[in-house]
Amino acid sequence: MTPVAETRLLRQSAAAWGLVTPMLLLIVFCFIVPLGAMGVISFSPSEGGTLLPGFTLDAYDSFLGDPFYQGMIFRSIQLSVTVTALALLVTYPIALFLHRLESRWKSLLVVITVAPLLVSAVVRTYGWMVIMGDNGWINAVLRFVGLPTVRLFNTYNGVLIGMTEILMPYMALGLIAGFNRIDPLLEEAAASLGASPWRRFVRVTLPLSVSGIGLGCLLCFVLAMSAFVTPSLLGGGRVFVLATEIYDQAVNSLDWPLAAAMSMFALILFTAVLVLYNRLSRRWESL
């Protein structure tokens, strides 16, 4: 490179850095610094809502050492894994249907599938309260046909159903992105070589859609673990999960070190899941 070209490149890069600096300041001061402060506070001693200087592991001890919280962590992970599995089960047929569809309505159907994620979680949770409430649609129908009513509102199962539906669009997003990467020629080749539709699906389409399944499951699991609105409204204060507990400790009990320790735990868990996901997807791609 000639010296002139080099100085020109450096000058352009400096100009480029000038253009990104405002955004960099925003992300550093409004995103990185708050997360760092949270980490520091999780190790701070506190008394009656005021933080004291010093270093302590008290918050982690009272969080990870308490059987109530241990049960809550287990239940949160169990709920998130179940929601993810259910969402995959009910969304995969839709995504496959959209993938195979050849119609001018296709893009409209894709929008209908994904757009619910833009509708406020409060609104959609309220819809589920009307369906699953003690005097809601399901129980009205059960009563009408003379069957015993079921209790879904304020229960673990109610939260499970509501969250599955609310996370479906995110699963669809991952699956559709995965299907879009499949070369349609491969499926046609399998068909023209005489593979039955079922065999074609199991041996060609399903393996090729694994990357989409991985992406959708990752999205769903992370969102399920951090979901707050649905468990707290559908659970009615009787279903305790990590996210509702963080809110309760931070806003109602004002035990900031404890809330911060819980968030740090969530952050570490997500990082672990993300690393695992990257490892698995790289191994799968190299197969």
Add this chain to the structure above:
Amino acid sequence: MPANPFLRAGRAAGITLLYLFLLAPVFPVVMMSFTNDPYIMFPPQTWGIEAYFNIFHNAAFVTGAETSVVVGIVVTLLALVLGVPVAYAMARLPLIGRDGLLALFTSPLVVPTIVFALGALLILVTIGLLGTYVGLVLAHLVLVVPFVVRILLTALNTLPSDVEAAAATLGAPPLRVFTRVTLPLLRPALLAAAALSFLVSFDEVTASLFIVGSDIITLPVALFRYTQNHTDAQIAAVSVVLILVTLLAVLAVERSVGLMRGLGR
């Protein structure tokens, strides 16, 4: 396509059922909004459209909606003002450290909102900005930045740079090329980014619940608090209005760039 008509009918029925499940919450919300029942009853006991008038006398909803609209507009404008130069620098200039910066700017998407919400609460308490518009705008801004950067960057990368090169060869200075050529070509992406960032800010509830304090309130926060104690038709009426607003925004995005691309995945 399977030849067996029973198989085909069964599959169509299955897909319809799954779609009904996906859209299930919409139907009861619309129905409830046309009742006057004080709580959830099925079938509804009384019908009417009073709820649509009552919500305008609910102080929390009205001030919440005002706050949400104002914050949404300010956040959207700031996100574009910060996002356009970033996308331009990343797509058109030799930016050293580009990949690291892109990962950093999209990282708020990866970190769970509840974790960021607590971090925002703790820092805002420390600097005395809890329950202020400034705190709310900054927190929402962080959450919409990943979408805006991704949409604008994708748009700039797919935009042919020949036209810009032609304008430059004809002697237009870089700034003029940008304002007269690049920006107009970018208009659909700008509209999509604006619509999406307004929607994300307008619908944001988790971080807002942590940082609104007791002095200000946004519409989703008002809605959340109301739903904790009431299940009457008012909440349904607000929900229907919100669904309609979302629908309009989605249609605008879909017409200009396509929703899937707009979501940047």
